[in-house]
Amino acid sequence: MAKKVVVEGKVIGQHVLNITTKQIDVKAPEIAQSAVPGQFVNVQVSKRNSPLLRRPFGIASVNKETGIITMIYRILGDGTKILRDVCSGDEISIVGPLGKGFDLKAKKPLIVGGGLGLAPLLSLAEGMEGKKADVLMGGRCEDDMFWTDYFAPISNNVYVTTDDGSMGIKGTVMAVLPKLLAANKYDCVYVCGPEPMMKAVAAECMKQKIKCQVSLEKYMACGLGACLSCSCEGIGERIKVCTDGPVFWAEEVGEW
Numbered sequence: 001m002a003k004k005v006v007v008e009g010k011v012i013g014q015h016v017l018n019i020t021t022k023q024i025d026v027k028a029p030e031i032a033q034s035a036v037p038g039q040f041v042n043v044q045v046s047k048r049n050s051p052l053l054r055r056p057f058g059i060a061s062v063n064k065e066t067g068i069i070t071m072i073y074r075i076l077g078d079g080t081k082i083l084r085d086v087c088s089g090d091e092i093s094i095v096g097p098l099g100k101g102f103d104l105k106a107k108k109p110l111i112v113g114g115g116l117g118l119a120p121l122l123s124l125a126e127g128m129e130g131k132k133a134d135v136l137m138g139g140r141c142e143d144d145m146f147w148t149d150y151f152a153p154i155s156n157n158v159y160v161t162t163d164d165g166s167m168g169i170k171g172t173v174m175a176v177l178p179k180l181l182a183a184n185k186y187d188c189v190y191v192c193g194p195e196p197m198m199k200a201v202a203a204e205c206m207k208q209k210i211k212c213q214v215s216l217e218k219y220m221a222c223g224l225g226a227c228l229s230c231s232c233e234g235i236g237e238r239i240k241v242c243t244d245g246p247v248f249w250a251e252e253v254g255e256w
């Protein structure tokens with residue numbers, strides 16, 4: 001397992017992706033060197049210790065040559081509002097890489113993501129060891145689908161659904177997934193997004209007998225397996241999202 005470190009990462013820049021979403025690039029060579037797709041970092045958004053707890057973000061992209069890691073985040077509450085205002089040249093404390101990443105052995109992978117769940121899946125699409133995945137992505141509207149610019153150059157086919165039909169097929173990813181699975185010989189589906197979406201995708205994969213890996217997102221405090229705030233029901237035992245996951249085989253998750 002990759003060694004986790006605490007670093008003062010220098011912020012290289014931030015980009016606005018839409019009204020609630022930003023990309024932040026941070027120089028953190030020690031993390032960039034050892035991170036694998038699906039892992040996350042725990043970020044202290046303010047040096048004033050308020051908010052006290054670090055905030056977890058999936059590693060969306062890694063450049064091992066420059067040592068820059070990229071996170072894509074939604075501005076939600078106190079922590080991400082502070083992060084939004086961090087400037088180039090500022091330093092932020094980051095712990096990582098944390099958690100267990102994706103199993104990359106699939107020969108014909110399908111990536112399915114919804115909303116900010118697409119962030120860790122981007123590092124997966126980048127790191128598929130020479131394979132290009134098909135990608136099915138869902139969002140509320142066209143404005144949320146800046147993701148196509150990230151995925152299209154590094155993926156095979158990209159399929160888009162939006163709740164309001166402003167881009168791609170109208171509906172959720174479930175409007176497309178059953179037929180897509182039936183028409184292709186995918187050997188693994190990788191999914192991250194809102195819980196109801198992940199449950200529905202995992203159930204369809206089970207029905208069509210296709211392996212499925214899910215990346216769970218649970219409230220967590222330490223990110224190191226100590227506080228148990230992110231534990232949930234697995235099959236026969238409690239599982240900790242921060243250290244046993246965040247990536248699990250769908251059948252390992254008992255109660256989401």
Ligand SMILES: Cc1cc2nc3c(=O)[nH]c(=O)nc-3n(C[C@H](O)[C@H](O)[C@H](O)COP(=O)(O)OP(=O)(O)OC[C@H]3O[C@@H](n4cnc5c(N)ncnc54)[C@H](O)[C@@H]3O)c2cc1C
Binds near residue numbers: 220
């Ligand atoms: C392993 C992991 C990876 C993550 N990766 C990303 C990522 O790549 N990009 C991204 O934007 N976010 C990601 N998140 C979620 C991110 O950590 C939270 O959005 C962030 O902590 C919110 O902090 P805040 O202080 O702005 O909001 P808070 O003030 O803490 O919360 C604001 C509101 O957001 C909701 N909320 C906050 N955190 C979560 C959560 N974990 N699950 C569900 N609802 C929540 C709550 O309803 C709350 O009312 C990830 C979470 C985990 C556990």
